[in-house]
Amino acid sequence: MNFSSELLHKYCKAGPRYTSYPTAPYFNESFGPVQWQEELQTSQDKNRDISLYVHIPFCDTLCYYCGCNMIATKDYSKATSYLDVLFLEIDRVAGLISPARKVRQLHWGGGTPTFLKPNDIRRLYNYLAAKFNIAEGAEIGCEMDPRELTRAHIIALRESGFNRLSLGVQDLDDKVQVAVNRVQPEALIREVYGWIREEGFPSVNFDLMIGLPYQTLESFALTLDKVIAMAPDRFAVFNYAHVPWMKKNQNLIKEETLPQIDARLALQKLTLEKLTAAGYVYIGMDHFARPDDELVKAQRSKTLYRNFQGYTTHKDCDIIAFGVSAISQTDDVYAQNVKVLSQYRNLVEAGQLPIERGLRITPEDKLRREAITRIMCDLELDKASFGKTWNIDFDSYFADALEQLQDMQADGLVELAADKVRVTDTGRIFLRNIAMVFDSYLHQQADDKPRYSRTV
Numbered sequence: 425m426n427f428s429s430e431l432l433h434k435y436c437k438a439g440p441r442y443t444s445y446p447t448a449p450y451f452n453e454s455f456g457p458v459q460w461q462e463e464l465q466t467s468q469d470k471n472r473d474i475s476l477y478v479h480i481p482f483c484d485t486l487c488y489y490c491g492c493n494m495i496a497t498k499d500y501s502k503a504t505s506y507l508d509v510l511f512l513e514i515d516r517v518a519g520l521i522s523p524a525r526k527v528r529q530l531h532w533g534g535g536t537p538t539f540l541k542p543n544d545i546r547r548l549y550n551y552l553a554a555k556f557n558i559a560e561g562a563e564i565g566c567e568m569d570p571r572e573l574t575r576a577h578i579i580a581l582r583e584s585g586f587n588r589l590s591l592g593v594q595d596l597d598d599k600v601q602v603a604v605n606r607v608q609p610e611a612l613i614r615e616v617y618g619w620i621r622e623e624g625f626p627s628v629n630f631d632l633m634i635g636l637p638y639q640t641l642e643s644f645a646l647t648l649d650k651v652i653a654m655a656p657d658r659f660a661v662f663n664y665a666h667v668p669w670m671k672k673n674q675n676l677i678k679e680e681t682l683p684q685i686d687a688r689l690a691l692q693k694l695t696l697e698k699l700t701a702a703g704y705v706y707i708g709m710d711h712f713a714r715p716d717d718e719l720v721k722a723q724r725s726k727t728l729y730r731n732f733q734g735y736t737t738h739k740d741c742d743i744i745a746f747g748v749s750a751i752s753q754t755d756d757v758y759a760q761n762v763k764v765l766s767q768y769r770n771l772v773e774a775g776q777l778p779i780e781r782g783l784r785i786t787p788e789d790k791l792r793r794e795a796i797t798r799i800m801c802d803l804e805l806d807k808a809s810f811g812k813t814w815n816i817d818f819d820s821y822f823a824d825a826l827e828q829l830q831d832m833q834a835d836g837l838v839e840l841a842a843d844k845v846r847v848t849d850t851g852r853i854f855l856r857n858i859a860m861v862f863d864s865y866l867h868q869q870a871d872d873k874p875r876y877s878r879t880v
């Protein structure tokens with residue numbers, strides 16, 4: 425890989441992470457509850473499986489780097505009354521979906537889903553299981569914050585049938601943790617991880633974050649050595665997206681404490697070297713997994729997919745999402761719930777679907793989404809088979825994109841063969857930039873309003 429700072433400076437610009445295409449800034453309010461209800465009713469015959477997502481927005485404290493839709497509170501009654509509204513929303517949506525459709529994946533995100541007390545974890549899981557047909561062997565996962573967590577939370581998750589946990593570790597260095605207001609000593613992480621393993625969870629992911637204040641090569645090398653020694657099944661390593669104009673809480677982080685562009689690249693290189701040397705396989709843009717992990721198998725068999733939850737093996741599922749700000753997705757539609765808790769409550773209590781905005785995608789969107797997904801997941805595009813599937817002449821349809829890729833080829837990011845576009849090892853660092861050449865919305869953008877974080 426070529427980690428030259430010249431390349432980094434050239435390609436470090438704002439761009440989407442492509443967890444959807446078109447990306448969320450292009451969802452609009454002409455798509456609302458009526459359209460979503462229609463879609464739920466008419467898409468039944470597709471016989472597609474379901475991936476359920478539940479958003480629990482509450483967190484005990486605010487991490488200054490947070491980019492999520494969350495509410496920091498110590499008042500647990502907010503969570504119990506939120507559950508009441510969530511159950512109403514689940515009732516309403518489940519009533520529109522054929523009970524024959526199987527749930528292959530269930531994921532709780534946030535916020536902090538483990539803000540819920542153990543009994544409420546059971547109550548929410550049981551409610552979903554009573555309303556939906558959760559398949560045998562379904563992938564059932566939950567994001568966790570190690571702070572404020574008890575063994576009883578982990579037992580409640582395991583007994584409910586959860587089989588995957590994702591632990592927010594980020595960085596083990598004390599100074600970094602204090603600077604981002606997320607103090608979780610190494611001993612605490614070890615204790616929680618021990619409970620998770622003792623309770624027999626088959627898959628555990630650690631989230632790490634690069635680009636946090638005061639991170640240095642030395643400090644992060646130590647974090648990496650310690651987390652590798654714990655041996656989780658997967659790592660998701662995210663670049664901190666500093667977008668204080670979108671996320672006001674990030675103003676609490678002093679710009680001058682952030683590692684600069686070259687330091688971030690060095691941190692990325694270090695992470696890649698250490699995790700692959702420890703036997704983890706690099707997947708897509710930011711994931712690492714053991715060689716026998718399903719994500720690795722999916723990458724090899726070209727069945728890996730990318731959606732709002734990141735990389736997934738569940739390509740042919742509709743995502744049905746519940747809770748404030750949650751985004752649902754069918755093959756043709758994206759639909760997002762309102763982001764303000766009081767509005768969410770009012771709409772659901774009034775018997776409405778709480779959809780704020782969405783998008784019905786065009787055939788061209790679908791075609792470009794597939795091109796972007798294949799680049800982000802397979803790291804290559806087979807021109808002939810893509811052209812045949814979508815009934816286009818690849819070279820003429822994507823003439824613009826191919827022209828932009830010429831420059832990237834000269835920089836060593838891609839190889840352009842007669843039959844293929846292939847991302848090189850160096851290109852993997854700039855995967856978002858490569859995907860951007862297939863995005864027709866970026867070129868239509870009429871204003872220069874900042875919409876995205878930096879690509880690298």
Ligand code: SF4
Nearest residue numbers: 483486487490492535
């Ligand atoms: S725990 Fe997660 S969602 Fe909550 S404030 Fe921290 S980063 Fe944000």
